[in-house]
Amino acid sequence: MKNITPKNIFFKFHNNPKDQLKNHNNNKNIKFINCQKWSTITKNNIFNYLSFLLLVFIFSCSSDKKYDKSKAIAVLNQTNQLVIDNNLDKIPISIPASRNNHSWLGSSSLVNQNIENITKNFNSKETSWYIKNSDINIKRTWYKNIFYIEDFAKSFVYSPIIINDKIFVLDSSGELTAFLLSTKKTxxxxxxxxxxxxxxxxxxxxxxxxxxxxxxVGVNQIKAINQDDGKILWEKDLSVIFNSTPICDGESVFITSSDNKTYALNALxxxxxxxxxxxxxSLAIFGNAQVVISEDLAIASYSSGEIYAINKKSGKELWSSELNSNQNYNSNFFLSDVDATPLVKDGVVYAIGNGGLMKAxxxxxxxxxxxxxxxxVxxxxxxxxxxYVINNDNQLFxxxxxxxxxxxxxxxxxFRNPKKISSKHNYIAVVMAGNKLLVARQDGEMLIISPFDGKVEKNYSLNKRIxxxxxxxxNKIYFYGMSRFKTKLIELE
Known part of the structure; x- marks a missing residue:
């Protein structure tokens, strides 16, 4: 997942005045561009005019309700109308057998390469003795508060690592904590x-x-730490900003930088x-998709809208592909980043970008x-x-x-509020577990959705941003929830 980005950005266009102002005050021309036609302005009232102009600008451009949205132009890519393929009515959706998952190494794509349906038992309960509707039962079984001073607006991705009955949490202050899952002790x-x-x-x-x-942590350093005691084993300083999750295959650590480079570092x-x-x-979303390792390939994704297959041992580029539509080709005006991590299954790379295309x-x-x-994204x-894909218009396909x-x-x-574009929801990721689709949303909602028709069967609120x-x-679900002054490690069952 992924980083939090604006999905719709709009520019407003106003008509130019039909007439220019006449010469005034010793033949000096004073021209103003505004939404309305103005009369001649003298030095005596120019201050009043500028003050009024400022008020007009504030009140005409700050509200979502004050302009005609049909005349706005979207900065992000607009695609053709997507249609349902009626031929797929003959092909039923079959759910793969569930398999237990024992670790999380910072990548849902890595889990999905091996497991398509994670084991999770959603114990259904009847809502009441007289209404026999069944309801998916989820309860919070444990949480851990981690206190620090934080401005959420400056925060991006936090995802714990879970391995060998331990959970590791790196917070935005640069502190790393290890917990034992079985006892919940630090x-x-x-x-x-x-x-x-x-x-x-x-x-x-x-x-x-x-x-x-x-x-x-979004600076020019990467550090290796011993899982047993937190000791720093090595650290590397480079003249780039690392902004993706480090992915390790046992021999090398693969990571991308903000200037569209992929590094392979010796894990030792x-x-x-x-x-x-x-x-x-030059124009990009801060954050990159993770490098995907499959056999001898490293699949790297960049903010240019391109993905590359690289020999993971030699670094030789084998092929590349663009996820940009024709209208976005080589444009710096559109955000064409590949922020959703690609997936490799059965010899096929599936990838989607912000530039207009999903490809196999x-x-x-x-x-x-x-x-x-x-x-x-x-x-x-x-x-x-x-x-199962969520697009930039928050449609699930x-x-x-x-x-x-x-x-x-x-x-x-x-939207949280349909009248405000700024209240648009940000969905984070889709995972299948217990024969259901689990969808995380930034405002702290987890949606449980049927994979057969997309119906939302339950909303569970964490009351924390995720x-x-x-x-x-x-058989348990973990989230790292955030508020301004603390984070909360949450366990659901």
Missing amino acids: IWHKRIFNKLWLKNYKVAHLGACDNKLFAV DGEIKWIHYGIPK IMAKNGDEKWNLPITS VDFWLAGDFL AVYKKTGTIKWQVQLEK LHAPIVID
């Missing part, structure tokens, strides 16, 4: 990154493998093995199987023959993985 607590004066780090990402943790000592250079882009690409040679005109999920056509689509709740996918481990 194992150790260490400051990993230097404390900043009166502010916190913008990003906090953790990766893990082989009894090591790999941490970045942090030495650079190779660097891949993408095309830098053959991993071995980069040949395109299909593309769909859809934009998203939300991590998607594959189960059986269908991909079931996409047939063989053809890229749509079986069904539903509109999820789009910025990562639902983490399902050993």
Whole structure:
């Protein structure tokens, strides 16, 4: 998941005045551009005019209700109308057998490569003795408060690591804490990154493998930490800003930077093995999709809207593909980032970007199987023959993985307040568990949705802001919720 971004940005256009102001005061021309025609302005009333102009600007441009939205132009990509493929009526949605998940290494894509339906028992209960409707039962079984001073507006992604009955949490102040899941007791607590004066780090990402943790906080450092005691094993300083979750295959750590580079570092000592250079882009969302490892490939995604297949040992580029529609090609005006982490299944790379396209690409040679005109920054999920995708208009789709056509689509709740564009909901990720789709939303709502028709069966409120996918481990769900002055590690059963 993913980082929090504006989904719709609008410009307002006003008519130019039909007449220019006449010469006045010693033949000096004074011209003003505004929504209305103004008479000649003298030096005596210019202050009053500017004051009035300021009020007009504030009250005409600050409210969502004061302008005609039909005349606005969207900065983000607009795609063709998506239609349902009626031929898919003959193809039923089948749910894969569930499998237990025992670890979370910071990537829902990594889990989805191995498991399509995570084991989770939603104990249904009858709502009352006289109404026999069944209701999905979820209860909070444990939480842990972690206090610090935080400005949420400066915060981005926080996702814990869960492995070997331990949970590791890196907060935005640069402190790392380890808990034992079975007893809920703190194992150790260490400051990993230097404390900043009166502010916190913008990003906090953790990766893990082989009894090591790999941490970045949106600065030019990456650090390796021992899982047993929190000791720093090595650290690497480079002249780039790391902004993705470190992904480790046991030998190398793969991470991308804000200037569209991918680094492969030796997991033992942090030495650079190779660097891949993408095309830098001046306009971008802060944060990148994670590098995806599949066999001998490293799949890297950049804010230019391109994805690359790289030999993970040599760093040699094998193929690339663009997720930008034709109208966005090579444009700096549109946000074309690939922020949803791609998925590799059965030799096919599935990827979606903010530039206008979702694609299925053959991993071995980069040949395109299909593309769909859809934009998203939300991590998607594959189960059986269908991909479950949330687009930038907060619509949920079931996409047939063989053809890229749509079986069904539903509109999820789009705004907290329909009258305010700024209240648009941000959905984080989709995960299948217990034969249901679990969808996390930034305002602290978890939606439980039927994969057969997209019907929302239950909303569960965490009362905390969340910025990562639902983490399902050993029949329990974990979230890292945030408020201004504390975070809360939450366990649901």
